[in-house]
Amino acid sequence: MPQTGRSGCPINLTLEQLGDRWSLIVIRDVMFGNRRSYGELLAQSEEGIASNILADRLKRLTASGLLTRRPDPKHRQKGIYSLTEAAIQLVPLLAHMGAWGRRHTRSSKELSVRAELLEKGGAPLWNAFMDELRHLHLGAPRPARSVFGELQAAYEKALARRARYAQD
Amino acid sequence: MPQTGRSGCPINLTLEQLGDRWSLIVIRDVMFGNRRSYGELLAQSEEGIASNILADRLKRLTASGLLTRRPDPKHRQKGIYSLTEAAIQLVPLLAHMGAWGRRHTRSSKELSVRAELLEKGGAPLWNAFMDELRHLHLGAPRPARSVFGELQAAYEKALARRARYAQD
DNA sequence: TTCAAGCGCTTGCATAATGCAATTAGTCTG
DNA sequence: CAGACTAATTGCATTATGCAAGCGCTTGAA
Incomplete structure (x- = not known):
């Protein structure tokens, strides 16, 4: 466009x-x-x-x-x-989009896990995630916390829970 | 789509x-x-x-x-x-979109006034605005504060400031 | 060095969406 | 009832999307 x-x-x-x-x-x-x-x-x-x-x-x-x-x-x-920094600053927008989608569309549980955590964490979590993205993408110093890792771990946990449920 | x-x-x-x-x-x-x-x-x-x-x-x-x-x-x-309520819950998303646009696009001052106020006001302001929209659109009780009025007044003030500047 | 595999696009073509402007159909008022 | 106003709809050209095949580039192995 x-x-x-x-x-x-x-x-x-x-x-x-x-x-x-x-x-x-x-x-x-x-x-x-x-x-x-x-x-x-x-x-x-x-x-x-x-x-x-x-x-x-x-x-x-x-x-x-x-x-x-x-x-x-x-x-x-x-x-x-x-x-870029401009893209990293889209984190709050995407967090809100995920939150709205969880509430108003028929989203899958596993794929919604990140959205749920971001909504719960609010601006402090988004800022920590943005700092980490600055490290991963822009060469900034590595922050202490890995939000990316936390989001990924939660997603994998939900997948494992799903796999176990499917097995029963 | x-x-x-x-x-x-x-x-x-x-x-x-x-x-x-x-x-x-x-x-x-x-x-x-x-x-x-x-x-x-x-x-x-x-x-x-x-x-x-x-x-x-x-x-x-x-x-x-x-x-x-x-x-x-x-x-x-x-x-x-x-x-609807689902649309009203898009307020934070639109607020963030406005904030991002103010920072990363070449937006006009007057049309950015609402975005600026919403960014400054944060979640308390959005919640107040959503309450007011529930009144205007869904028949909920009228809240004490008119965020809509405040946003409109700020926009008109910016227009007037612009008109006066153009006159000089 | 050559060749084959893998990869990042590009292309061909059909369908869908957008945009401008004219037209149609519905509603109200004098 | 006729005319004015209004909410769409339509005709047509351009642009965007989507599937799948094809092209050109890069690398590694023989």
Whole structure:
């Protein structure tokens, strides 16, 4: 979607940049799934994003300053994508989106675990997560706490609980 | 956009419902502009929404439980649209979207005033605004404070400041 | 060095969505 | 009843999405 500047309202301008089906999904996967390459994002996409849409969005998000791309030293054809500070500051927005979705859509338990923790943790948790993302993506010092690890552990625990339940 | 349920992630499901260019713009205008009819929404659209897109979105948002429509007693052809509780609970999401847009896009000062106040006010202000929206849209008791009035007054003050500046 | 495998896109094509502007259908008032 | 106003709908061109095949690049093994 071209950024047309139909009005100067910040909500409108945000939607001109991110108001499509796929951009925030890509950001989500980089952010919460730590998927940093085209191949990972494509192969592990829960929603089955199409290859041309993924390539297009990565290009756009890079052009508009939400992702950066550097060549992978181990394979120069591959890009390693990182979140910019602007993208990291989308954490509260995505947390709220997850919270709203938990309440108002039919979301799955396991995939909602992160959203639940982020809602419970509130702004202190988001800030800690953003600090960690600055470390993972921007080279900032490693913070003491790994929110990413906590979210991942909770997700895996929910999966294991689900697997055990399916087994019974 | 059809709601395809590509995954059970709450962020994905929210985006399947609201992840297009225009749905949140319509919600924003009902919520912050108190525009309650097709004609108002069309005529006063800052972004110049097309008539077919507006009609389509009103129909969809009504079908998916974010708006309700009742005939205007004064003119039965006209509908009066109201936010549902699910839509009202989008306040924090829109507040964050506005805050992000203020920081990362080239938004206009006057149109950013509401976003600035909502960011400063945080969750207490959002909750007060949601209570007021429940009064305006759902028939709940009128709360003591009018956040809507405060936001509108600040916007008009910024407009007046702008007009005076243009005059000099 | 050559070749094959793997990978990151790109392309071809069909369908769906958007956007502009004109038109139609419904409602009310004089 | 006719005309004005209003809420959509329609016609058409452009753009976006989605599936799947294909192309070009990079690397590692023979």
